[in-house]
Amino acid sequence: MLSLHGKIVAITGASGGIGEATARLLAQRGATVVLAARRAERIDAIARDIREEGGRAATCVVDVTQAGDLRRLVSGAVEQYGRMDVLVNNAGIAPISPLADLDTEGWTAMIDVNLRGMLNCVAAALPVFREQGSGHLVSIVSMAGLHAVSPSMAVYAATKNAVRTIHDGLRTESTDGVVRTTAISPGYVSTDLADSMTDPHIRELTRKNMDAMGIPPAAIARAVAFAIEQPGDVEIGEINVRPTVQA
Numbered sequence: 082m083l084s085l086h087g088k089i090v091a092i093t094g095a096s097g098g099i100g101e102a103t104a105r106l107l108a109q110r111g112a113t114v115v116l117a118a119r120r121a122e123r124i125d126a127i128a129r130d131i132r133e134e135g136g137r138a139a140t141c142v143v144d145v146t147q148a149g150d151l152r153r154l155v156s157g158a159v160e161q162y163g164r165m166d167v168l169v170n171n172a173g174i175a176p177i178s179p180l181a182d183l184d185t186e187g188w189t190a191m192i193d194v195n196l197r198g199m200l201n202c203v204a205a206a207l208p209v210f211r212e213q214g215s216g217h218l219v220s221i222v223s224m225a226g227l228h229a230v231s232p233s234m235a236v237y238a239a240t241k242n243a244v245r246t247i248h249d250g251l252r253t254e255s256t257d258g259v260v261r262t263t264a265i266s267p268g269y270v271s272t273d274l275a276d277s278m279t280d281p282h283i284r285e286l287t288r289k290n291m292d293a294m295g296i297p298p299a300a301i302a303r304a305v306a307f308a309i310e311q312p313g314d315v316e317i318g319e320i321n322v323r324p325t326v327q328a
């Protein structure tokens with residue numbers, strides 16, 4: 082099924098987990114994917130794999146906290162392929178802990194990657210979307226962006242709520258039909274996200290929950306594909322994807 086044939090899609094955080102699964106699925110469905118993350122060897126290996134399976138894939142080393150890196154990602158796609166149809170803002174970290182622990186470094190890191198990283202995506206992509214007359218921003222948010230999921234998630238949830246709010250803002254400013262926005266909120270997905278958790282107790286608990294009920298990252302990739310596959314006059318605003326057994 083090549084429902085995404087001809088689409089140029091850049092994906093942040095594509096070196097593993099949900100981003101990698103999204104790059105692989107979209108390429109299987111005919112999209113040209115540009116994989117972005119900090120670990121060059123990981124995205125290069127995944128892109129090589131995709132090409133060996135007959136797909137089209139390029140890479141760009143990006144730290145989403147750096148606005149210039151996102152501008153380089155977008156301008157590189159435009160230079161190479163003539164445009165960029167979709168930017169998937171997926172990169173994220175979760176060094177979660179109770180507020181009382183005062184992990185101010187973790188708070189700053191989540192704000193920088195999850196929130197500032199998203200704004201850097203908007204700043205880099207919006208002018209190109211407007212110039213080419215169309216474009217689609219997809220963000221991987223979280224169930225934690227919808228309601229408090231656990232006592233240790235306040236700052237993580239705040240960054241994810243902020244991302245949803247900015248999506249809402251972008252949608253209300255895009256009624257001329259040029260820019261589509263989609264916010265996808267996963268529940269537990271089996272990935273390496275727990276590695277970014279600094280508190281050993283919370284890290285172990287999260288890994289346990291992921292092992293017990295996590296769904297595969299491909300489940301989120303299918304939601305991304307569904308949103309992108311819609312005709313240009315149809316916007317899928319929000320999708321929640323959780324394990325059936327998750328409350």
Ligand SMILES: NC(=O)c1ccc[n+]([C@@H]2O[C@H](COP(=O)([O-])OP(=O)(O)OC[C@H]3O[C@@H](n4cnc5c(N)ncnc54)[C@H](OP(=O)(O)O)[C@@H]3O)[C@@H](O)[C@H]2O)c1
Pocket residue numbers: 093094095096097098099100117118119120121123143144145146171172173174175194221222223224266267268269270271272273274275277298
């Ligand atoms: N897994 C879950 O249960 C779950 C649930 C809800 C929401 N989410 C969200 O889903 C998204 C993907 O997470 P995941 O579960 O797939 O976790 P993951 O396997 O840890 O992947 C995170 C990705 O983000 C990238 N990243 C982190 N910091 C970055 C930075 N400064 N610049 C560029 N890339 C950066 C990492 O790449 P490099 O290290 O190579 O840069 C990696 O590719 C995140 O936004 C997360 O909040 C996950």
